[in-house]
Amino acid sequence: MRPFDVVTVAVLPALAEETLFRGALLPAIGVSPVGVVGAGVVFGALHAGGGRNAAFAAWASVVGCAYGACAVATGNVAVAMAAHAMANYASAALWLQENPDAAKA
Numbered sequence: 001m002r003p004f005d006v007v008t009v010a011v012l013p014a015l016a017e018e019t020l021f022r023g024a025l026l027p028a029i030g031v032s033p034v035g036v037v038g039a040g041v042v043f044g045a046l047h048a049g050g051g052r053n054a055a056f057a058a059w060a061s062v063v064g065c066a067y068g069a070c071a072v073a074t075g076n077v078a079v080a081m082a083a084h085a086m087a088n089y090a091s092a093a094l095w096l097q098e099n100p101d102a103a104k105a
Helices: 003-029 033-045 054-074 077-098
Strands: none
Touching (some): 003 033
């Protein structure tokens, strides 16, 4: 795995998910605490499955609320995108550190 692969895995989901959840769903629900929580819960629910458990989905809901709060506080979904991409990058880097054979592929 090349460094560019890690960046791609970090950035593309962040752009797509934040466009959907904080750029479209949050305004549709309402730019308010209720909208932040609603979009965050949907974000978390859609992170269940695929080998991930309910605890991960709950964590994703909390993180989704944090991304929503960033977007609302700044008025800019790009802030949520950047935060999401940085979190994805950190997760990927840690995963690669714990799975060094994957980095050779």
